[in-house]
Amino acid sequence: MYVSATDKSVFDTPFDIAAIPVVTKEQADAEDRTKKLTTVTPTVKAPKAGPTKSAQTGAEAVASASAAAQKYQQELLKIPEMQAYGSVLKSSPVVELTESETEYIVSVVKHIFKEHIVLQYEVKNTLPDTVLEEVSVIATPSEEEELEEDFIIPAARLVTDEPGTIYVSFKKINGEGAFAASSFTNVLKFTTKEIDPTTGEPEETGYDDEYQVEDLELTGSDYVIPAFAGNFNHIWEQVGASGDEQVETLQLSGVKSIAGKLTTSFCKIQ
Numbered sequence: 001m002y003v004s005a006t007d008k009s010v011f012d013t014p015f016d017i018a019a020i021p022v023v024t025k026e027q028a029d030a031e032d033r034t035k036k037l038t039t040v041t042p043t044v045k046a047p048k049a050g051p052t053k054s055a056q057t058g059a060e061a062v063a064s065a066s067a068a069a070q071k072y073q074q075e076l077l078k079i080p081e082m083q084a085y086g087s088v089l090k091s092s093p094v095v096e097l098t099e100s101e102t103e104y105i106v107s108v109v110k111h112i113f114k115e116h117i118v119l120q121y122e123v124k125n126t127l128p129d130t131v132l133e134e135v136s137v138i139a140t141p142s143e144e145e146e147l148e149e150d151f152i153i154p155a156a157r158l159v160t161d162e163p164g165t166i167y168v169s170f171k172k173i174n175g176e177g178a179f180a181a182s183s184f185t186n187v188l189k190f191t192t193k194e195i196d197p198t199t200g201e202p203e204e205t206g207y208d209d210e211y212q213v214e215d216l217e218l219t220g221s222d223y224v225i226p227a228f229a230g231n232f233n234h235i236w237e238q239v240g241a242s243g244d245e246q247v248e249t250l251q252l253s254g255v256k257s258i259a260g261k262l263t264t265s266f267c268k269i270q
Helices: 008-012 025-039 058-077 080-085 232-239
Strands: 104-112 116-125 130-141 147-153 155-158 164-172 182-194 207-218 224-226 267-269
Touching: 058 080, 058 104, 080 116, 080 147, 080 164, 104 182, 104 207, 116 130, 116 155, 116 182, 130 147, 130 164, 155 164
Parallel strands: none
Antiparallel strands: 104 116, 116 164, 130 155, 130 182, 147 164, 182 207, 224 267
């Protein structure tokens, strides 16, 4: 699609093969097995009280995490201030910071880069006959010795019921090897102007206002990306004899058998 596109805007962003998820033969085989199992006619059972959500397989978790990062990759790299950040390692699910009935509805997505944390806020003004100008978010981390604010990109204008995006970027003070965990307080800052009913335009003068929303947590899980492991022995051998191996004997009380009850998963920390 990239090399055959007729729209020149497609070529604004250079094609990056590193952004394409790598699927190993083991992952592909696992997906095939999953499809075969799910297409078999199921045994009829009594209906359950409510809907259930099946757990993701290892390959599905990898694909889901990769798709989430790629969803934001291109739009983030179009922002000049972030072009030097490199690829997005992980993007979190959307975190709601307000209730849906509030005057200003705010949600956020956490983007993890090698040396930066970018918070992408989506803000919607629900007040009729008002417009918000120069809307920014003052995000203050509890661990200020680990994260330093790099820049804020405000939303220039928010009219009623039309969302806008605000970016707040932080630099890891201790470098890419650090996994900063922090709690952020979030305060909206903006100028409110009322709409003149006769002209339909905002009044020339407005007033500055603030609106505090829920805190946001940045935890260790925000750095963890699922990694599919089709062969445990192969992964274990790749670790090598590093001297970090430990052996312990544990007793499971009240358990007659663990057959069929244990699953193994692996995570790769970026």
